[in-house]
Amino acid sequence: MSNELYTLNAEVRADLGTGASRRLRREEKVPAILYGAEKEALALTLDHNKVIKAQEDEGFYSHILTLNIGGESVEAILKDIQRHPYKPKVTHLDFQRVDPSHKIHTKVPVHFLNEEKATKGGNTVAHHVTEIEIVCLPKNLPEFVEVDLAGIEVGQTIHLTDVKLPAGVVSVELAKGADHDQAVVTLNAPKGGASEETTEAAE
Incomplete structure (x- = not known):
């Protein structure tokens, strides 16, 4: 833009x-x-x-x-x-x-990287959130937050605590306590319950 x-x-x-x-x-x-x-x-x-x-x-x-x-x-x-x-x-x-000396409370979009790698073999990605609520000074405001799915495994869920926020940026939910560690994204096996590797092994 x-x-x-x-x-x-x-x-x-x-x-x-x-x-x-x-x-x-x-x-x-x-x-x-x-x-x-x-x-x-x-x-x-x-x-x-x-x-x-x-x-x-x-x-x-x-x-x-x-x-x-x-x-x-x-x-x-x-x-x-x-x-x-x-x-x-x-x-x-x-x-x-926006006051440069006062923190702002807003939401920023989540960009999911390497999703095509994670979905090889018919795996599906479930996006639990598409935005993250944050607090920061205006100078630290990111346009978006990245979540890399390159190393995610089938059945694994990435939570807010796994997301690396830029310096000076705080998650509103996590600031409420450990029980607010929201799920961000989950990698699910193909429908039928087996991953590509499991299917090949069975054959």
Whole structure:
């Protein structure tokens, strides 16, 4: 994702309420709210086409974004996105301001590496989570977390404690205690219960 897609122009809106939001959407605009950093919340309007293009990229959901508001650049992360139930339209956005000195609480996607190796012989991978909830300073925010399946064995489950997080990044679940060590991914034998090696041995 280019820096251009990480930067969005926004305007402060005075018209609030459901009727005003409907009018904005008819004009190809997206209503939004910006809050946090102990500052007053701002009601904003963004260009729908720019938002649609940006939200197609995974990084839009975890990267620190720049909102240009009346000549001022504000760093923020996306906290919520609402979509039309069946049309390809974004109907509302929630942004949270980023303070470089304050930790942020968010979720980042998990990228599973070498999955094609793990699934040789008909093995199947069960993804228990696709995102990991984290806390970190803005400067340490990763776009994603990698989980390598190259050495995983049939029947093995990788848990949160097995995932190497970048320096300065803490798992929200693990911070709650050892009993919150969530399963992340499991490698299962082919349907029928036998791996390729077991089948060959039997033959």
